Amino acid sequence: MLDLIKMSGGNLNVEISRQEVFQSLARFRKSFLQIILFFMIAALPVLIFSKSILRHLRDTSLKIDLVAFAIPESLLAILKLTLYAALFLSMPFIFFHLWRAFAPLFHRKGLKSSPSVLVAAILLFYLGALFCYFVTLPFGVQFLLGYQSAQIKPMISVGKYVSFCTFFIFGFGLTFELPLVLALLSYLRLIQASSLTRNRRYAILLIAIAAAVVTPTPDVFNMGLLGGPLYILFEIGILLVKIIERKRMMEEPPRAQA
Numbered sequence: 001m002l003d004l005i006k007m008s009g010g011n012l013n014v015e016i017s018r019q020e021v022f023q024s025l026a027r028f029r030k031s032f033l034q035i036i037l038f039f040m041i042a043a044l045p046v047l048i049f050s051k052s053i054l055r056h057l058r059d060t061s062l063k064i065d066l067v068a069f070a071i072p073e074s075l076l077a078i079l080k081l082t083l084y085a086a087l088f089l090s091m092p093f094i095f096f097h098l099w100r101a102f103a104p105l106f107h108r109k110g111l112k113s114s115p116s117v118l119v120a121a122i123l124l125f126y127l128g129a130l131f132c133y134f135v136t137l138p139f140g141v142q143f144l145l146g147y148q149s150a151q152i153k154p155m156i157s158v159g160k161y162v163s164f165c166t167f168f169i170f171g172f173g174l175t176f177e178l179p180l181v182l183a184l185l186s187y188l189r190l191i192q193a194s195s196l197t198r199n200r201r202y203a204i205l206l207i208a209i210a211a212a213v214v215t216p217t218p219d220v221f222n223m224g225l226l227g228g229p230l231y232i233l234f235e236i237g238i239l240l241v242k243i244i245e246r247k248r249m250m251e252e253p254p255r256a257q258a
Contacts, residue, residue, distance in 0.1 A: 028101035038093045043086035061138040066158040077158040084166040095121045128176025136225045171214035182237030186244045193241040
């Protein structure tokens with residue numbers, strides 16, 4: 001990401017055409033077969049250890065046993081967990097093909113350092129996922145279980161628990177990409193720090209809506225667990241945009257005189 005900031009100078013007044021975006025999407029579409037193949041290869045070893053993964057997922061944030069309310073639910077939960085875990089392992093490969101498809105669009109704008117963007121995307125995703133797994137998810141689950149009483153004993157479905165955890169983890173992983181997305185949009189001159197700062201109140205509203213959509217429960221506590229970090233990431237993104245704009249202002253005048 002630092003290399004992205006360093007490469008932010010230059011004449012980038014040419015707007016992005018719709019054709020360029022469609023060409024990038026077409027390049028990414030051609031990678032679907034490779035992504036699916038990698039996903040299937042990753043799913044095979046995950047299936048072998050799926051029960052251990054489920055046990056670890058339960059022990060991390062849940063202190064009670066899971067139950068199955070239907071005969072095939074345990075099998076379906078294991079298969080669901082296998083697919084999500086394989087997708088989790090495939091994210092670097094997906095990011096690689098996604099960036100390879102869109103990199104030419106940024107290269108035409110002057111960005112030459114592709115590896116830094118790819119590494120930043122991968123690190124941010126796994127940082128968000130790990131933060132959720134070890135910090136947010138245990139707090140969220142225990143908060144919800146805190147409403148049990150002598151009359152209400154929780155019986156948690158294994159299928160719904162897998163969906164709850166994986167949705168939470170992937171939601172955090174993807175939302176942690178926000179600073180990088182803002183930096184890339186600033187590099188293309190699609191956003192400005194002044195507009196982001198001026199419309200901060202609307203950004204807070206959008207963050208609240210995003211937290212409500214991403215979190216699988218409607219309670220304010222779990223929404224806050226996502227909305228709080230997301231707002232901090234938004235402020236980090238504004239800081240990166242300001243750095244990019246400041247470096248652009250320092251580098252453009254000499255070129256204009258030349």
